[in-house]
Amino acid sequence: MITYLEAIRLAQQKALATDPRVFLYGQDIGSFGGAFKATKNLAAEFPGRVLDSPLSEDAIVGMAIGAAIEGARPIVEMQFADFSTCGLNQIVNHAATLFYRTSVPCPIVVRLPSGGTSGGGPFHSQNLEAIYAHWPGLVVVTPATVEDAYTMLLEAVNIDDPVIFCEHKFLYYHLKADALPENALPIGKARIARAGRDATIVTHGAMLHESLAAAQELVEDGYEIEVVDLRSVKPLDTDTILASVARTGRLLCVSEEWPWGGVTAEVIARVSTEGFGLLDAAPMRVNAKDTPVPYHPDLWAAHRPTASTIAAAARRLLHI
Amino acid sequence: MSKKIAPVTQSDFIKAYRVMLTSRVLEEKLAGLYRAGMIKGGVFLGRGQEALSVSVGIQLRRGDIFAPLIRDQGGRLAFGDTVLDTLRTYLGSQLGSMRGRDGNIHRGRPRDGYYAMISHLGAMIPTVAGALLARRLKGEQGAVGATCIGDGGTSTGAFHEGLNAAAVDRLPLVVVVANNRYAYSTPNSRQYACTDLLDKAAGYGVGAHKADGTSLLDCLQTLRHAIHAAREGGGPQLVVADLLRLVGHGEHDDFAYLDPELKKSAFGSDCVLLAEKHIIDEGWHTADEVASWRRETEAEVNATADRVRREPSPDPSEDDWAALSRPEYREQYSAS
Numbered sequence: 001m002i003t004y005l006e007a008i009r010l011a012q013q014k015a016l017a018t019d020p021r022v023f024l025y026g027q028d029i030g031s032f033g034g035a036f037k038a039t040k041n042l043a044a045e046f047p048g049r050v051l052d053s054p055l056s057e058d059a060i061v062g063m064a065i066g067a068a069i070e071g072a073r074p075i076v077e078m079q080f081a082d083f084s085t086c087g088l089n090q091i092v093n094h095a096a097t098l099f100y101r102t103s104v105p106c107p108i109v110v111r112l113p114s115g116g117t118s119g120g121g122p123f124h125s126q127n128l129e130a131i132y133a134h135w136p137g138l139v140v141v142t143p144a145t146v147e148d149a150y151t152m153l154l155e156a157v158n159i160d161d162p163v164i165f166c167e168h169k170f171l172y173y174h175l176k177a178d179a180l181p182e183n184a185l186p187i188g189k190a191r192i193a194r195a196g197r198d199a200t201i202v203t204h205g206a207m208l209h210e211s212l213a214a215a216q217e218l219v220e221d222g223y224e225i226e227v228v229d230l231r232s233v234k235p236l237d238t239d240t241i242l243a244s245v246a247r248t249g250r251l252l253c254v255s256e257e258w259p260w261g262g263v264t265a266e267v268i269a270r271v272s273t274e275g276f277g278l279l280d281a282a283p284m285r286v287n288a289k290d291t292p293v294p295y296h297p298d299l300w301a302a303h304r305p306t307a308s309t310i311a312a313a314a315r316r317l318l319h320i
Numbered sequence: 321m322s323k324k325i326a327p328v329t330q331s332d333f334i335k336a337y338r339v340m341l342t343s344r345v346l347e348e349k350l351a352g353l354y355r356a357g358m359i360k361g362g363v364f365l366g367r368g369q370e371a372l373s374v375s376v377g378i379q380l381r382r383g384d385i386f387a388p389l390i391r392d393q394g395g396r397l398a399f400g401d402t403v404l405d406t407l408r409t410y411l412g413s414q415l416g417s418m419r420g421r422d423g424n425i426h427r428g429r430p431r432d433g434y435y436a437m438i439s440h441l442g443a444m445i446p447t448v449a450g451a452l453l454a455r456r457l458k459g460e461q462g463a464v465g466a467t468c469i470g471d472g473g474t475s476t477g478a479f480h481e482g483l484n485a486a487a488v489d490r491l492p493l494v495v496v497v498a499n500n501r502y503a504y505s506t507p508n509s510r511q512y513a514c515t516d517l518l519d520k521a522a523g524y525g526v527g528a529h530k531a532d533g534t535s536l537l538d539c540l541q542t543l544r545h546a547i548h549a550a551r552e553g554g555g556p557q558l559v560v561a562d563l564l565r566l567v568g569h570g571e572h573d574d575f576a577y578l579d580p581e582l583k584k585s586a587f588g589s590d591c592v593l594l595a596e597k598h599i600i601d602e603g604w605h606t607a608d609e610v611a612s613w614r615r616e617t618e619a620e621v622n623a624t625a626d627r628v629r630r631e632p633s634p635d636p637s638e639d640d641w642a643a644l645s646r647p648e649y650r651e652q653y654s655a656s
């Protein structure tokens with residue numbers, strides 16, 4: 001069985017093996033194999049191409065950008081997504097603007113171990129896909145399955161633009177697959193994770209699994225909920241979302257992010273402006289609460305959306 | 321220097337040792353609770369760094385500012401934190417200063433000058449510098465701000481920017497670097513290329529102080545000088561102590577990357593054992609007396625842990641889930 005985390009490791013292994021331009025850079029990723037072991041054994045297998053960086057996020061991203069300009073395909077690891085804010089300037093002002101300003105693309109991949117786990121607290125739990133998606137010039141992906149973790153990381157390396165790869169820590173060990181696919185939907189295409197007719201849930205990342213559980217719960221009430229896994233939040237596959245809403249007439253957006261200006265807001269804005277006539281009820285959304293992510297497991301469990309809060313919201317939506 | 325610096329006395333040493341011992345015993349308890357699955361989230365200990373950390377916290381005064389970091393259980397206790405609040409924070413008691421909202425090493429009480437670190441390393445340096453600037457703007461004099469950081473943290477932009485900015489304004493800031501040879505698994509050789517981290521002091525134009533992190537006496541003396549220099553208007557002071565973390569990065573880490581040569585080197589000594597030996601060798605107390613201190617401390621720590629385990633957890637339905645202080649805004653939160 002291959003875990004989500006192992007899929008990320010295997011994708012990096014394959015990228016290193018097949019593309020001499022690829023190298024890895026980040027804190028503790030060398031012989032130690034990374035804080036989560038996403039680069040385990042890769043330093044030994046690819047000598048000189050898996051490098052430990054100093055504790056300097058700004059320099060890590062800045063060096064990746066310089067290397068990319070010179071033709072390399074760096075994959076950099078942030079130890080936690082939360083620490084990527086220390087490299088924010090290089091990501092959003094340099095990597096994201098390079099092609100627009102100079103016509104030279106910036107093929108870097110920034111891996112962000114994202115999202116909440118019990119006991120993670122305010123600085124080891126954040127979901128930053130919305131802030132990165134806000135800046136023009138970045139591709140932002142949020143794989144929710146083992147298969148996507150693998151194929152999307154491989155695709156990310158081949159994309160000429162900077163890719164923010166939001167891998168969800170909660171899924172690292174929870175998700176397992178028998179085998180890894182050779183082919184997959186491209187980045188930018190959403191996936192119908194569960195077909196349904198009564199309402200559409202649009203979600204991404206770890207919330208896919210909470211949403212699927214909520215949909216299962218609603219089967220007992222006689223409802224069939226369609227669940228759309230966005231896979232990438234930028235580009236955002238509005239067509240697949242609108243097609244689903246056309247079938248169901250109801251939209252519930254679910255994200256572990258904070259509500260303000262996030263992916264749920266963007267999806268609802270697009271459906272309301274481009275597909276208003278498809279809606280039988282006002283769209284709804286479930287997000288994390290608008291506070292820092294709390295440390296205590298009981299507070300954390302109430303802070304993030306869960307299958308039961310999603311199911312409760314879906315019931316309200318269905319009864320409107 | 322205007323005033324003379326008092327030498328470290330027997331009573332200073334013993335007082336500091338007792339705090340080191342409490343820190344050590346408390347951290348052993350935390351490790352045990354972690355292994356028993358009673359602590360959610362990480363446990364990051366300062367074993368081997370108590371002499372340095374306590375020397376910072378114990379020599380600050382009321383009115384000073386202290387922003388400790390990951391491995392400063394000792395310094396926290398010396399500055400006024402308690403066994404009770406430590407356990408409450410780790411065990412997520414509603415009665416703890418962080419009310420379950422933040423945990424472990426992230427605790428603090430800023431109103432008491434005891435700042436609550438964020439995880440992002442380096443961030444506390446400019447913060448303490450700014451606090452000192454505000455004290456100056458308010459016309460207050462004589463306070464010192466101290467903050468601690470690791471060898472890894474010296475590679476952050478915030479370390480550089482904070483120390484430089486503090487130096488420009490000659491603020492009474494003491495930055496204490498515990499060079500414990502590793503940043504998680506990363507050895508010094510992948511962290512910096514200067515001969516000694518203390519070399520950085522000249523580049524920033526700040527005072528430079530070297531300490532043997534395994535020696536309580538040396539740490540107390542060095543910190544006394546550094547704090548004094550900052551207090552007397554000498555501007556920021558950089559202290560670099562050589563030592564070794566005697567545990568993994570966190571309790572999840574088996575420390576397999578530890579270079580055995582380092583363990584055998586002078587850095588690898590246990591500062592608590594060395595301080596204990598000093599007390600006995602000097603004839604200040606007998607080995608039996610010292611052992612009884614440990615038993616007393618263990619009893620206190622165990623009793624406190626038992627008490628905290630019976631305390632309530634935070635109740636999500638009681639929480640106002642508001643991150644802003646202004647009452648009108650808080651109502652908005654509860655509506656959403």
Ligand SMILES: Cc1ncc(C[n+]2csc(CCOP(=O)(O)OP(=O)(O)O)c2C)c(N)n1
Binds near residue numbers: 565
């Ligand atoms: C800006 C930032 N990047 C990454 C991390 C993750 N991290 C936590 S502790 C640590 C190692 C710190 O090493 P050092 O500064 O030497 O302190 P020590 O742990 O040795 O006391 C790392 C990389 C962080 N906390 N902050």
Ligand SMILES: [Mg+2]
Binds near residue numbers: 499502504
């Ligand atoms: Mg260190």
